[in-house]
Amino acid sequence: MQQHTYTLDHWEDRSGHRVSWRFGYRGTAGPFGTIEVVYPARRHGDRHVTEVKGDTVPVTSFDGWAYGRKPSLFSAQLSVAGEGIRLKRNRWAQTRAGRALRMQVAGREYRYLATSARHRDRALIRHGVQIQTSRHGRGARKKATFTVQGPADATDLALAAVMCGVNTRNLTRSGAVRAFFNRSLNLLDVFQ
Secondary structure (H helix, E strand, O other): OOEEEEEEEEEEEOOOOHHHOEEEEEEEOHHHOEEEEEEEEEEEOOEEEEEEEEOOOOOEEEEEEEEOOEEEOOOOEEEEOOEEEOEEOOOOOOOOOOOOEEEEEOOEEEEEEEOOOOOOEEEEEEOOEEEEEEEEOOHHHOEEEEEEEOOOOHHHHHHHHHHOOOEOHHHOHHHHHHHHHHHHHHHHHHOO
16 A cells, blocks of 8 residues: 655744634645645634635535634534535544544545544545544644555545644544633623
8 A cells, every 4th residue: 555644844933813823834845746734724713714725625524613723523514626525523432433423525524533542643534545633842843744655645634734723532432532621711701
């Protein structure tokens, strides 16, 4: 099985007011050309949008309830090349495989799941293709690495890239518990 590794570098634009700050990853992914992940690309009240653009990848956006600078899986919407994609997940499942985010894009079934207890290691899987994503480093040395196994196309890479700009802690049980307590504490702040 063929395997390729692509790395995108982290970038930040902190010009202007905090509300207008942008973050993301950008770089070149071999035959797919340049790819740029931006979060939040747009804000709609309590919702943030992460967007992926590039030379050959379809414009892909993920819209969800804001959790920090990124959208979360709560009440999320995915769009690939302007087409809305239905997302499904079992938030009560006990295993990482059971908690996977499921979607169907261009007639193909995908699963996006945690591959370790760390919230930085994930995998996008469809029949014959697996893209493992890993975010590592700190500060200016942050990077997102994609290890592609199988004959992946631009849509596969766009889906894996957009998920780097999404808070996916809920794909693990421990991450879901931490997210629940953080939301509860934030809710208490609103009422004080």
